[in-house]
Amino acid sequence: MTSPALPPAVVAALRCPVCGDAVGLAGRMLRCPRGHAFDLAKQGYVNLLHAKIPSGTADTSDMVAARAEFLGAGHYAGLAGRLAERVAPSLGSGLVVDAGAGTGYYLARVLQEAGGATGLALDVSALALRRAARAHDRLGAAVWNLWEPWPVATGSASVLLNVFAPRNGAEFHRVLRPGGSLFVVSPQAAHLRELASVVDLLEVDGRKEERLEGALAGFFEPVAREEHTVRLTLSPVDVRRVVLMGPNAHHPERLKRLDDVHEPLGVTASFVLSEYRRTP
Template sequence: MRALRCSVCAEELRPEHRSLRCPRGHAFDLAKQGYVNLLHAKVPAGTADTADMVAARVAFLAAGHYAPVAERVAEQAARLTRSGLIVDAGAGTGYYLARVLDRLPAATGLALDVSALALRRAARAHERLGAAVWNLWRPWPVADGTASVVLNVFAPRNGPEFHRVLRPGGALVVVSPQAGHLRELASVVDLLEVDDRKQERIEAALGGYFELVAREPYTRTLTLTPDEVRQVVGMGPNAHHPERLTRLDRLDEPREATLSVAIATYRRVP
């Protein structure tokens, strides 16, 4: 966690017993699960993953339905760097970052997420992974130019901070849902739809900071058990709207659903 900075004064943080402390005396306790919480304000309701969302995510990802996406992210990262720090912005349980670190034995990882419950899992997802609770919309407690690659998988995009923490020549890998992602499940539950202008909004968020190198669409058909349908819906933003999920309780047959994402690589603009 040498790249972390004090979220109060921006000084370097160093380990001291079971905490991280800066030269000015600000200290942050390390949780027994291995992560550190650098926030000093409450997280707005409906922002962080809940315990139920984390449990759903762990169960669904363990089934391997998104494993091909994780492998493609790891392949992209391996093309971009062989070592250095990989920062996963919105890392959740650390599933994607752990795959990248498996591919890059000389790299280390930093998972950032607003959910402490998710980072309990992330901190244990890989031996070379550190985890810190933080709100991605605020300036990050990470030193300038310390990352070789930033990952952003189904998570908020903060272009200025992506740019600041990346070293010159660093790169960004973004995974975002495409129109039609999980569309078949709309007949089962009132899903939040993917914005038709999502790609346009991504480019607007990154414009001036990054240039697109490549974008790979990835689509496949999933066959999901009733429990897996409940998990994939319950691990995402729809879970913050429980009134949308009542029909899931009655689901008793497998369903097909389309996994449709774009995996894009961007180069940092100097």
């Protein structure tokens, strides 16, 4: 099997993280005119980071596997489909950047809906991007810390996605073209609340919506907001997966009771899908 490569539109949008110059693809290497070079991994992604990430920040191999298996079972397929329906009309043949893309599940679904578009997956986890790089043939993946200035050209994205991920309002605004759209998915307070009966979960921030608006204030204007709630019946295996695929996995002391789950559990999946328009 041929190793995946970065799509031309992704290469055109990327910038050297050292000097900020444009980069070109030569074989399996990205290189800028000043000679800074970055190898493509055999899985197809490129690691542009030049600094260590604090422990507990990036997804581990177990977290990535749990996420891939849980999403692959289709539990959030309805959310992914609705996101793709909303994004595709705004995208056309442009570039969609998924900030905090993980395994590329949602970005790949968007690219299926928007047949002429190209996707760039940004995430701090190289382990997750190994899967994202293979999630769709029009998807390129680059390891990066979203809190740092992005190695992405100003105004290069037609659409930005942000699904359960950190929000860097300033970089969202810079990278998105004038008039472009940002789509954010975040959990509501009721999301997976039934799991609290079997595991000591981290709580969803009750001021999450307020914090979201604050992070984007001055950069974006709200356009639309949809709430999505669905009942799921999870097997004991999927209960373990949904817990281990998120930030709770960084706190093993909270997970001891997972071994006591032996019966299917009904849970509430509750999300907000918000659309924002870039301000001038």
